[in-house]
Amino acid sequence: MAKTVPVERFTLGICYYPEQWPESMWADDFKRMKEIGFSIIRVGEFAWNLFEPEEGVYQFDLFDRAIDLAHQYGLQVIIGTPTATPPAWMTQRYPEILNVNKEGVPYRHGNRRHYNYSSPIYRDYCAKITEAMARHYADYPGVVGWQIDNELNAEGDRFYSDADDASFRVWLEGKYGSLDALNAAWGTVFWNQSYSDWSQIHLPRGTVNPHQALDEKRFISDNCISFVQVQVDIIRKLAPNQWITTNGMFPHLDNHKMTEQLLDFYSYDSYPNFTSIWNDDDRDQPLLDRIYSNYLTKTRSISPNYTIMEQQAGPGGWVTFAQSTPQPGQIRLWTYQSIAHGADMLLYFRWRTATFGTEIYWHGINDYHNQPNRRVAEVAKVGSEMARIGEAIVGSRFAAEVAILHDYDNEWDGELDVWHGPLSRESVYSWSKAMQFNHVPHDYLYINENTSLSNLTRYKVLIYPHAAILTDETAELLKQYVAGGGKLIFGARTGYKDKQGHCRMAPFPGPVAELCGITVEEFTLLTSKSKVPGLRWTDGKDESVQATMFNDILLPANDRVETVAVYDSAYYEGKPALTRNAYGEGEAYYYGAAFSLDAANALIRRLGLQPAAADQLELPQQVEIAIREKGDRRFAFLLNYSGEPAVARLLEKAEDLLEGVQLQAGDLTIEPYGVRVLALN
Structure with a gap:
């Protein structure tokens, strides 16, 4: 069952830290929040020392006063459990709760997320603080929900304490049951790694056993989920009328499993300005903030309607890194970017920029001086717009006919395995970019043991770029999808590993060889010194594109398999590079390389994928379109990521929801970093 936000109208709010400001400022802060259009705040996620200043002594007076006052001003409250930042009295008394780095050096107090999930002592204290808070704030006026911890696996997604090694062994024994089974799964006969006692096993540090490394990621995820469950179970019991979520999306955590098993819905923290220092500025046609x-x-694949718990609202930075100030309109653009993709609740980070601490340059909507500024005015404009259209759009669902398939095993295995991991990262980027520029909305769909055929058949086209690990069960499901009329696209290195990460003693692509109608005759990794072959289309309808990063040389199984393109150079010149196989009512494509932007563009054309609302709108490349649907209503979000005006063309009349006017067919100008929300007929 889909986990979605339980709201009846769009909910806009802000993260607030009453402990960081004089109490004399609170009333003015809350008053101005309401004037802007906020109706909810988040508090408490870093305040353990205030809730429990000394062991076993709980105090709630400060937050009671803040929550009571917020409630008087009509603001609802989300409380964060403060377990991301254990107090100094605890880390001093129980240093075993601290995380340890790969070199065996323990973390020290003074940061955040410096604990490990495995420590029984830490779990016990987390349970105690959660119980004390849940008892106190269950049905407390104004408190509507809980955020568990904060940004799980941020600032550290690997753990090497003694407690983690011990927990890893327990997890492995539960998974395999015997050392014989573990040794077989890890292939420990290689390099004489076999284990004769559970105590000999540690989390991998300098080792490179890929099967052990994959199990490490699976363990970290399950261990984190069990850590979250400690708190969730307490809140469910003591505060059953309040919802539960958590925020962020960081490595080595199966957010789908965690949400399905424990949460009411998922929340994400959106900071598009990070792309200015972390992403693809050096590429042609960089996506920049649009990559968010x-x-x-991905967030929508977890909860179709989700919360943005932290939306960037100013220039970001710690004392150790810096970002530029958002251009006029960008904060509003990023807000609608989140809404267009499924947010039904959104909180900005933060109300006012901190004057002390590590995040003194992580700016909120208010500056240090607390006077009116451009960012406050921009957010206030969003507040007034949501007051008009929030009820209409809430609960509507993003509409897509294409999905990119993912799974955690390949994601985690690909971190170490350079024979497929880099291919997946490049291909997913290229496909998502191509669909953005061609205005073809898409979803992500994560494959796991609970995936059903009905999950797949919602889409006309599925893209599974490089499913190196591919189980027989998943292969059978994909066959059913294609046989029923679906179109499925694979890339190089598909199907050569089983669930344990062992390479199959069978022709590639293993369990989908019949579906694709080919085997891989030979293959080669393309290094920096390799000349990259081109792809020559057999019908001559497209220009050649580069077959990048890796080349599978394909061998059709019979004459019914169509060779769509061949390699145009190297020792395998003229050999099939892209094939199409009719299977039942559908068709399966196999592409023997990583997907470039040009290759994805060509396949979009050949698959006949049309831009969203193509019969009603024509859009320039710099404008993203997202369609949200509710009943018979369709809302088109048009987002201009350029610093220049963009001109779209309406092919028939539509209603401009933000302006409250009817638009006739003709040119439609979208201002720099501007937004239009149209109700389509």
């Missing part, structure tokens, strides 16, 4: 639509698409 990709991350929001």
Whole structure:
């Protein structure tokens, strides 16, 4: 069952830290929040020392006063459990709760997320603080929900304490049951790694056993989920009328499993300005802040309607890194980017920029001086717009006919395995970029043991770029999808590993060889010194594109398999590079390389994928379109990521929801970093 936000109208709010400001400022802060259009705040996620200043002594007076006052001003409250930042009295008394780095050096107090999930002592204290808070704030006026911890696996997604090694062994024994089974799964006969006692096993540090490394990631995820469950179970019991979520999306955590098993819905923290220092500025046609639509698409795969618990609201930075100030309109653009992809609740980070601490340059909507500024005015404009259209759009669902398939095993295995991991990262980026520029909305769909055929058949086209690990069960499901009329696209290195990460003693692509109608005759990794072959289309309808990073040389199984393109150079010149196989009512494509932007563009054309609302709108490349649907209503979000005006063309009349006017067919100008929300007929 889909986990979605339980709201009846769009909910806008802000993260607030009453402990960081004089109490004399609170009333003015809350008053101005309401004037802007906020109706909810988040508090408490870093305040353990205030809730429990000494062991076993709980105090709630400060937050009671803040929550009571917020409630008087009509603001609802989300409380964060403060377990991301254990107090100094605890880390001093129980240093075993601290995380340890790969070199065996313990973390020290003074940061955040410096604990490990495995420590029984830490779990016990987390349970105690959660119980004390849940008893106190269950049905407390104004408190509507809980955020568990904060940004799980941020600032550290690997753990090497003694407690983690011990927990890893328990997890492995539960998974395999015997050392014989573990040794077989890990292939420990290689390099004489076999284990004769559980105590000999540690989390991998300098080792490179890929099967052990994959199990490490699976363990970290399950261990984190069990850590979250300690708190969730307490809140469910003591505060059953309040919802539960958690925020962030960081490595080595199966957010789908965690949400399905424990949460009411998922929350994400969206900071598009990070792309200015972390992403693809050096590429041709960089996505920059637009790439956050990709991350929001992943978020939507967890909760179709989700919360943005932290939306960037100013220039970001710690004392150790810096970002530029958002251009006029960008904060509003990023807000609608989140909404377009499925947010039904959104909180900005933060109300006012901190004047002390590590995040003194992580700016909120208010500056240090607390006077009116451009960012406050921009957010206030969003507040007034949501007051008009929030009820209409809430609960509507993003509409897509294409999905990119993912799974955690390949994601985690690909971190170490350079024979497929880099291919997946490049291909997913290329496909998402191509669909953005061609205005073809897409979803992500994570494959696991619970995936059903009905999950797949919602889409006309599925893209599974490089499913190196591919189980027989998943292969059978994909066959059923294609046989029923679906179109499925694979890339190089598909199907050569089983669930344990062992290479199959069978022709590639293993369990989908019959579906694709080919085997891989030979293959080669393309290094920096390799000349990259081109792809020559057999019908001559497209220009050649580069077959990048890796080349599978394909061998069709019979004459019914169509060779769509061949390699145009190297020792395998003229050999099939892209094939199409009719299977039942559908068709399966196999592409023997990583997907470039050009290759994805060509396949979009050949698959006949049309831009969203193509019969009603024509859009320039710099404008993203997202469609949200509710009943018979369709809302088109048009987002201009350019610093220049963009001109779209309406092919028929539509209603401009933000302006409250009817638009006739003709040119439609979208201002720099501007937004239009149209109700389509």
